[in-house]
Amino acid sequence: MQSRTEQQGESNYETVWSFRVERYDEAGNRVLLVPVEMRGYAFEGAISEGDWVRAHGKMKRGTLRASKVENLTSGAGVNAKTTPKGCLIAFAVFFVAVLAFLIWGFFTQVVGR
Structure with missing residues (x-):
């Protein structure tokens, strides 16, 4: 062992x-x-x-x-x-949500000009 x-x-x-x-x-x-x-x-x-x-x-x-x-x-x-699978899934959902928010903000700034 x-x-x-x-x-x-x-x-x-x-x-x-x-x-x-x-x-x-x-x-x-x-x-x-x-x-x-x-x-x-x-x-x-x-x-x-x-x-x-x-x-x-x-x-x-x-x-x-x-x-x-x-x-x-x-x-x-x-x-x-x-690491519990639920924690990994929650982290992935949070990461995707933050990424989507950043992309939305970027396109809002570019299209808004």
């Missing part, structure tokens, strides 16, 4: 947890070693070396980008906190 911090923009930072999950077949033989990353500005829950986990997410370039991990050993859920 490794943890690092990456800078996103000028003042935003994102924490990245990297670990590997071993998959076993029904006979107990290891069949696959899966690299996993979780990204967020904070985490809820914990994972320790040797814990049995179930990870949910999408594969990207050979690495599972986990959005949620179930710690089967402790029974805890592990989640990465990210």
Whole structure:
């Protein structure tokens, strides 16, 4: 288990947890070693070396980008906190409204002359 911090923009930072999950077949033989990353500005829950986990997410370039991990050993859920989609949508709407106001003001000044 490794943890690092990456800078996103000028003042935003994102924490990245990297670990590997071993998959076993029904006979107990290891069949696959899966690299996993979780990204967020904070985490809820914990994972320790040797814990049995179930990870949910999408594969990207050979690495599972986990959005949620179930710690089967402790029974805890592990989640990465990210910027809520509602905040991103509100920011986009605000940005478009300001841009439209500026364009309207520009054309009002140019046409009004």
